[in-house]
Amino acid sequence: MELGWHIQKATGFQPAIVTESKVRSASLDKAHVFLGDTHFARKAGINFDALGPESCAIRTIGRHLCIAGHDTPGSPLDENTSAGTLFGAYELLDRYFAVRWLWPGELGTFVPRAESVVVPAQDCVVTPRLVQRHVRSAAGLRAKDHPEMGFTAAAAEEYMSAQAAFLRRNRMGRRIPANYGHAFVDWWQQYGGEHPEWFQLVNGKRGPSRPGGRFSMCISNPGLHEEIVSQWRQHGNGSQEHPPIFVNAVENDIPGQCECDVCKALDGPEPSNYRKFIPSKSKIAGKPFVSDRYARSWQAIQQIAAKYNSNAVVVGYAYMNYFAAPTSGVKLGSNIIIGFCPSSWFYPRSDEDQGWIKDQWQGWAKTDASLLMRTNYFLDGYCMPHIFTNQFSDEFQKASSNGMIGTDFDSLTGHWATQGPNIYLLMRLQMHPDVSASSILSEYYSAFGPAADDVKKYFDFWEAYTSNGRTRLHDTFEALGASRWRSWAKAAHAIYPEESFAPAEALLDRAVSSAKGDQEASMRVKFLQLGLQHAKLCSQAASKLTLGDPDSSYERGKPELQALLEFRRAHERMWISNLNHCAWVESTSWTLPGAAVQSQDPGPE
Structure with missing residues (x-):
């Protein structure tokens, strides 16, 4: 039991953990903490039906405390499981025990010693502000040809288990069932013969520039839009009875390259300073600025999907040569989610670059779309002491106050002993985006007594x-x-x-x-x-x-x-x-x- 373990570590006192059926009336003279959907919580007036995913009611009743959340079946370590009660316990430990989870394992769990802990009267519902707080686990990032250079098999299993607990303790999770990613990877093989018009036109040729090569889509093509929605409906996602449904329209992992007249007609004017900020040897240095064609195409796909489900949500990425903000004044609305994913611009940056990146986020926010911070920044640095807390927190907090609904960071590479402040900020800012970076880092350093x-x-x-x-x-x-x-x-x-x-x-x-x-x-x-x-x-x-x-x-x-x-x-x-x-x-x-x-x-x- 997480709450009991942390309380014992803080006070040296091991609280008894029993089922509610063993709590007798006479024993209620002593303080109890009631966890989850208990009779006591319902008698106290907690309305479980009113609690949304990941939410928890925390309420004092006399000398007793209820922590009662929206809980769904499944592993509590699975980010797709709503673990409201567990999150409520972590909220209590965070607020009143000053527990901090610095890195996986007991040594990385900072629990200040206390003779006693006083929890003042409570009556609140706690829900994480961001609807998705996701840091990819890096579980698949291992050398297949040289496994001897990594963990032994047993250590790897223990490590991933400890990391999973660490992520939940920092309340990583989601309350949107969004599945997305590069959507059209195998489409040329499936549809290229019958529908070449759905694919990029480059140098007068449709499809990959070479056999087996990557390709982008003719993103403006109405037939492509219809097929994306058709496949979404075929997978059972078009019913009006379901909550918001996610249509994956994320371009393949390649610059947008289509040269057809319809795509080009949707393009906005290239920003006057755009080329100044594009690295000269990057993959997009010689590519056109195509953000507006993607924005308008996502808009068209969402309008088609909304005919079948008014809650339909289209997901796309601001990536590659469609990463910079659109310039045509397009308004997208909250039913389009955009993963903001710079394909370069790792830290550290010049002040000018830092300002330009923040301007691009602001430009996408002006479209009224819902924005995910979907970046690759944390893949950088290998295991070296590559520290960038100031610029990261500056960018994150600017984004959190301008249209950010969630995160998707690639990836948690886990170099805890050399990059600890980076990772600690990454975790804490997702739950406390308004707390200053200096305050958060003070928490981290205080663990070193x-x-x-x-x-x-x-x-x-x-x-x-x-x-x-x-x-x-x-x-x-x-x-x-x-x-x-x-x-x-x-x-x-x-x-x-x-x-x-x-x-x-x-x-x-x-x-x-x-x-x-x-x-x-x-x-x-x-x-x-x-x-x-x-x-x-x-x-x-x-x-x-x-x-x-x-x-x-x-x-x-x-x-x-x-x-x-x-x-x-x-x-x-x-x-x-x-x-x-x-x-x-x-x-x-x-x-x-x-x-x-x-x-x-x-x-x-």
Whole structure:
């Protein structure tokens, strides 16, 4: 029982946990907490039928407390399960016990000690503000060719279980049954022969530019719109009896390329400063600005779907060369959800770039669409101390006050001991978007007890290092042909050379001294030290194995790799990093036996 475990950790007192049937009238002289759909809660007037998904009523009745939520069948760890009562328990622990979940596992669970905890009179209904709070688990990001570089099978299972609990404790979940993603991946194979007009026209040819290649759609085509809605209806989603239904109209993972006259007629004028902000070697540098054709096409699809279900909601992405805000003044309305997904522009950014990105969100918000922050920012950084709390919180909080209804972050790569402040902000802002970043980070640092100030200085050092290295990052990744999300380890040694670690190590040494006498704080500082040691070992291995250097070889880097893998085996259950994600990145970054080859990185799905 989550509530009982945390209360015991805070007070040392183990509360009795019993079914309501065992609570006798005489025992009601003592305080009780009633959880879920109990007779006591119903007698207290809690109307369960009025509680929406993920909602919880928290009410004091005399000396007793009811935590009663909207609960649906299914695993409480599944984000599609409405776990209102569980969320209510976490709300109580958050508000009155000051519990903070920093990273998976007991060491990452900060529960301040208390002789007693006083919960004032309550009568409220609590519902997460964002209808979806989603950070992709990165469960599939592992090296298939070199599994020995990641977790052992048993450790991987334990890690994913601990991470799932961490996500729910931070109240990740959703109350919209939205299924979306690149919608037309296999359509050319299925429909290209009969309906080539549904597909991109490029250089006078419909469909993929080469056999098996990616393709975009002729997004303006009325027949395509009808087919999207027809398939939605065939899957049983067109009934008026159901709540809002989601029509997936997300373009494939490729720039919008159709050159037909109908598509081009829907395009708005390109913003005067657009090319200034497009990276010169990006996938969209030579592509037209096509945001308006996509916006107007989603609008047309929604109008067709609304004939069959007035609640129909169309989902699209603002991505690639249709990421920048439309310029035609189109109004879309809340029944169109747009996943805001910059295909580049990782942190750190120049102040000018940061302002431009926020302007694009604001421009989409002016269409009156519902917006999801659907970004790939957290795929960046590998396992290095790549810290970007200030720019991320600035962007997130601007978005949260301008049309954001939810999130979908790709992905939780899980480098807890080197990127902890980033991840903590990512979690807490989704539940508390109006709380300042400095206040949230103070919570994180306070878990290090008397070493809190030293740990703050340590991460401030790395944030300054990250911010000041913007040009170096760009130039190095370009020179080495490395990707900021898939082959980061090609460049790890260049961005974080061995000498860069010494100042940070000295700062953590100070934290060790400050934490003496506080066992839990000392263990957390040790956790950071292990993360930094792991990052340093990765940098050393990268310097000998990187595919960015033609002189690299497996034999040359074998000692460094062996030292790294021995370290991982010794510490894999500390959860300092998601080692499977490390292995996934390294498998396309380093010269390894068998499978590693230099290749063009596709865009993240």
